[in-house]
Amino acid sequence: MSAFLDSQGLATLGTRESDPAWLTALRQEASAGVVESGLPTGKTEAWRYTSVRALGNQSVAAAKTTSGNEAVAWATELLGDDGTLKLFLVNGVPVGDFASVAGLSVSSLADTLKDAPDTLQGRLGKIAHSEFFAGINSALFEDGLVLRVNAKYQGLPIHIVHVADGNASYPRLLVEVEPNGNISIVETYLSKPGQDDVCTAVTEVHLADGARLEHLRVMEGGDGSTHLGTLGVLQDRNSTYTSRSVAMGGKLSRLEIEARMAGPGAECNLDGMYHAIGSEHVAHHTLITHADSHGASTEEYRGLIDDRAHAVFDGIIIVDQGTKGTSAHQQNHNLLLSDTATVNTKPHLEIDSDDLSASHGATVGSVNPDHLFFLRARGIDENHARSILTFSFVRSILDRIEVEAVKERLIARLLSRLPYGDDIAELAK
Amino acid sequence: MLSIKNLHATADGKSILKGINLEVPAGEVHAIMGPNGSGKSTLSHVLAGRDGYEITEGEVIFDGESLLEKKPEDRARAGVFLAFQYPVELPGVSNVYFLKAALNAVRKSRGEDPLDAMDFMKLAREKAKLVELDDGLVKRAVNAGFSGGEKKRNEIFQMAMLEPKLAILDETDSGLDIDALATVSKGVNALRDEARSMLIITHYQRLLDYIEPDVVHVLVNGQIARTGDKDLAKELEANGYAEFTGRAVS
Numbered sequence: 001m002s003a004f005l006d007s008q009g010l011a012t013l014g015t016r017e018s019d020p021a022w023l024t025a026l027r028q029e030a031s032a033g034v035v036e037s038g039l040p041t042g043k044t045e046a047w048r049y050t051s052v053r054a055l056g057n058q059s060v061a062a063a064k065t066t067s068g069n070e071a072v073a074w075a076t077e078l079l080g081d082d083g084t085l086k087l088f089l090v091n092g093v094p095v096g097d098f099a100s101v102a103g104l105s106v107s108s109l110a111d112t113l114k115d116a117p118d119t120l121q122g123r124l125g126k127i128a129h130s131e132f133f134a135g136i137n138s139a140l141f142e143d144g145l146v147l148r149v150n151a152k153y154q155g156l157p158i159h160i161v162h163v164a165d166g167n168a169s170y171p172r173l174l175v176e177v178e179p180n181g182n183i184s185i186v187e188t189y190l191s192k193p194g195q196d197d198v199c200t201a202v203t204e205v206h207l208a209d210g211a212r213l214e215h216l217r218v219m220e221g222g223d224g225s226t227h228l229g230t231l232g233v234l235q236d237r238n239s240t241y242t243s244r245s246v247a248m249g250g251k252l253s254r255l256e257i258e259a260r261m262a263g264p265g266a267e268c269n270l271d272g273m274y275h276a277i278g279s280e281h282v283a284h285h286t287l288i289t290h291a292d293s294h295g296a297s298t299e300e301y302r303g304l305i306d307d308r309a310h311a312v313f314d315g316i317i318i319v320d321q322g323t324k325g326t327s328a329h330q331q332n333h334n335l336l337l338s339d340t341a342t343v344n345t346k347p348h349l350e351i352d353s354d355d356l357s358a359s360h361g362a363t364v365g366s367v368n369p370d371h372l373f374f375l376r377a378r379g380i381d382e383n384h385a386r387s388i389l390t391f392s393f394v395r396s397i398l399d400r401i402e403v404e405a406v407k408e409r410l411i412a413r414l415l416s417r418l419p420y421g422d423d424i425a426e427l428a429k
Numbered sequence: 430m431l432s433i434k435n436l437h438a439t440a441d442g443k444s445i446l447k448g449i450n451l452e453v454p455a456g457e458v459h460a461i462m463g464p465n466g467s468g469k470s471t472l473s474h475v476l477a478g479r480d481g482y483e484i485t486e487g488e489v490i491f492d493g494e495s496l497l498e499k500k501p502e503d504r505a506r507a508g509v510f511l512a513f514q515y516p517v518e519l520p521g522v523s524n525v526y527f528l529k530a531a532l533n534a535v536r537k538s539r540g541e542d543p544l545d546a547m548d549f550m551k552l553a554r555e556k557a558k559l560v561e562l563d564d565g566l567v568k569r570a571v572n573a574g575f576s577g578g579e580k581k582r583n584e585i586f587q588m589a590m591l592e593p594k595l596a597i598l599d600e601t602d603s604g605l606d607i608d609a610l611a612t613v614s615k616g617v618n619a620l621r622d623e624a625r626s627m628l629i630i631t632h633y634q635r636l637l638d639y640i641e642p643d644v645v646h647v648l649v650n651g652q653i654a655r656t657g658d659k660d661l662a663k664e665l666e667a668n669g670y671a672e673f674t675g676r677a678v679s
Contacts, residue, residue: 369480374517377477378531378587379505379538388530392521427526 016142020117023124030130030138040132047132049312049344050254050283055226058198062140063166068095071163075190082405084159084186091164092171092201093143103153103181109144109172120146124174127204128232129258137170137202137230144172149181157184157403164191164199164225173203177211177239184214184402189227191250196224204232207239209263214242214402218410221250223278229255237263237292244401245301246410247274247282248417254283261288261295272301273397275414276309276341283312290319290326290353299330302394304418306337313345313362319353326356334364335393387420388427395428430455430626431476431595436487438475445471447651448487453595453644456623460637461630462662463648464670469630470514472648473599476628477511478504492594505531506538508594512584512601519571524583527571528553528590535591556589560616578609585616596620597628602636614639634666649673 019027039056040047068090075088087106088095098106112120130138145160162171177183191197199221207213219227227250233241247253259268274282288297297317305311313332334343347360367389375385391414398414401407411428415421431453438446445468453459463469475482476489478501489496496504519527533543544552557567560582572580581601588596598617602610617640621627629640637645637659645661647654647670654673655661 368517371517371519373477373479373501374513374519375527375531376501377479377505377511377513378527378591379502379534380527380530381502381534382500384530384534385502388522388527389519392519395521426529427522 018114020113020121022121023113023117026125026130027139030125030135033131034135034139037132046256046285046314049310050252050281052228052252055198058168060136060140060168062142062168062170063091063164063197068093068163068165071165071192072096074192075161075163078190079159079161079188080405080409082159082403082409083156084403084406085156086159086161087145088161088163089145089171091166091169092141092162094145101153101155103150104155104158105148107146109146109174110142112146120174123176123204123206127206127234128202128230133200133228134202134230134256137172137200141170141172141202144174146174146176147185148176148178149183150178151180151182153181153183157186157406159186159188159406162187162189162199162201164189164195164197164221166195166197168198169200171199171201173201175203175205175213177205177207177213179208180210181208182212184216186216186218186403186406188218188220189229191221191225193222194224195222197221198226198228201227201229202232203230205241206234207236207241209237210239211236212240214244216244216246216401216403216406217255219245219247219250219253219255219282220413221253223251225250226252227254231255231257233257233259233268235259235261235263235266235268238265239263240267242269243271244397245270245272245274245284246398247272247276247284248410248413250280250282252281255285257284257286259286259288260291261297262291264292265294266292268295268297270297270299270301271397271400272303273394274301274303274311275306275394275417276303276311277306277417278309279307280309281312282309283314285312285314286316288317288328290317290323290328293323294325295323296327297329300397301332302397303332303334303343304337304390304394305334305341305343308338308340310342312343313347315346315360316348316350317358317360319349319351319356319358321352323353324355326353326358328356328358330360332362333393334362335390336364336366337390383420384423387418387424390418391415391421391424391427430492431628432490434488434490436475436489437485438471438482439485440471440482445482445651446475449648449651449653451646451653453626453628455594455626457643458621458627458629458640459644459646460642460662461628461646461648462632462634462665464674465632467648468651469632469648470599473511473597473628473630476597477501477509502534505591505593506535510588510591510593510596512581512588512596512598514600514603516572516580516584518573518575520573522571524567524569524571525550525553528587531587532590553590557586559589559619560585561612562586577604578606578612581605581609581613582616585613585620589616589620594624595626595628597630599630600632601629602631602633610636610639634662637662647673
């Protein structure tokens with residue numbers, strides 16, 4: 001038994017006297033499941049291309065932070081003023097006070113569990129699954145954030161900044177968008193440079209009738225960082241959920257998204273942009289379930305893979321029996337920038353209905369030589385031409401980000417990671 | 430301006446150009462006509478520097494310098510322009526950015542200062558009028574969603590912006606209806622200049638009704654089979670290429 005999955009460790013660390021009974025049961029079930037399954041190996045389909053063997057020697061003990069202020073100052077400097085309301089978590093623990101605004105309530109998960117645990121029952125741990133790493137989070141999380149947004153909220157986009165400062169963290173987030181609420185939420189996962197940290201994060205989102213959420217989730221770890229994220233989404237009638245996953249940096253960045261369109265007329269859009277360099281590994285696993293009729297889902301992931309990096313896309317759309325008027329379209333496109341880069345892509349539809357319009361497709365290729373020649377034949381340097389074509393391959397995804405200053409920062413970060421990115425600063429404007 | 434001597438080229442080991450000799454003095458417009466598979470497009474690609482061809486013999490002198498060793502971008506900067514038969518679509522890259530990058534790369538190689546955004550737009554608006562390309566198309570992504578005619582007008586617009594010494598028009602007439610052909614030709618004619626040479630590559634005589642060549646060459650099986658004046662094009666239109674190929678060709 002590896003240190004990471006030491007059953008006793010999980011059991012001890014995962015016991016909180018203050019937990020309500022339903023949470024104790026949830027934690028016990030999650031730890032038992034994790035201990036039984038062990039670390040996932042290549043034999044598990046969803047982990048076939050992503051090795052977590054190296055985590056076997058890591059400790060599960062969460063990093064303790066005496067004061068998060070230094071980490072917050074570092075992250076504030078990095079992100080700049082982006083016109084959002086920022087909420088900071090260091091190692092999964094909220095730092096600072098949250099002012100309440102009309103239509104928005106923000107509270108720490110630990111406080112909510114203490115003061116009003118009933119408001120979490122039936123949601124926390126019920127929207128996202130608790131297998132493997134999500135299960136470790138369920139067993140071990142100590143704190144996190146609870147956000148409730150109602151239709152009165154008209155304020156700034158919310159930016160939840162997670163900073164990993166130490167070896168292991170278990171951020172947990174619950175977002176409730178009440179009927180007809182409408183909000184943009186950005187989650188950025190950062191890790192302090194020069195550390196080998198493992199961030200095991202779970203975000204659960206519930207959209208009530210007519211609610212709308214634009215949810216940008218950025219994985220921007222350091223060279224030694226591992227991010228194992230799980231995102232669960234539950235959608236009621238006529239709600240609109242838009243996820244944009246951006247991955248740039250981190251030794252291993254993996255996100256699992258499970259979106260369940262439980263009410264009729266829901267809309268679910270999953271977009272993603274990844275750029276993997278060096279020996280980075282980035283993986284997206286998505287599952288959209290059309291459990292009711294007249295749902296529309298779109299999915300578009302575009303990636304750039306350079307050096308010896310490895311990208312994985314595994315997308316499943318399930319259309320349940322008896323549903324009508326479904327539209328489901330899924331795409332994944334990859335641009336290989338070196339001979340040693342690797343992509344595994346697996347778009348997949350499971351359809352149990354005949355009243356629908358659906359499509360899926362995936363491409364893996366290198367820079368189109370005809371496009372390259374066209375630019376060069378107009379006098380543009382080969383390197384400059386390559387960076388134009390590389391950037392334009394993914395820019396449509398970034399251009400859709402609604403929070404302007406955040407979009408600009410992410411584009412600037414992409415350019416800083418691309419060879420000859422400086423040459424195309426004007427193109428990116 | 431352009432001097433091609435005994436040019437031989439192969440693609441995938443197959444011999445395509447088999448000893449081309451061609452002189453295009455400054456200010457002249459030469460048409461190269463020929464049946465499908467005669468090597469017309471290969472000649473234009475070899476001159477512009479596209480990958481995938483091996484030059485096995487011969488040389489090309491452009492403006493006093495050997496052309497074939499140069500990279501495509503260096504040929505463009507030296508004044509060679511290829512109007513593509515199939516212009517590529519580049520979603521995410523605006524025409525304005527693309528052309529400004531191209532023009533400033535060319536200007537830099539001539540030792541000129543880059544144009545700023547305002548001067549560039551002024552020039553772009555002026556040149557776009559030559560081919561009746563409206564402002565919307567100038568600002569859109571390169572050829573993305575353009576009609577066949579718009580793509581070809583965009584090619585000539587790029588030529589007008591870059592002011593090459595040698596323009597090679599590779600089957601610019603293909604896919605154009607009669608109105609678009611007239612517009613494109615008008616743009617090309619406006620760019621005729623005593624310092625500029627043009628090589629018009631076409632299968633049909635039709636284009637040459639609009640852009641009148643000084644000299645017409647017939648390319649058959651990788652060699653210039655005959656050279657004449659503009660009446661030669663009319664003769665080909667009437668008789669086809671059968672005389673040269675020994676079989677009827679449409």
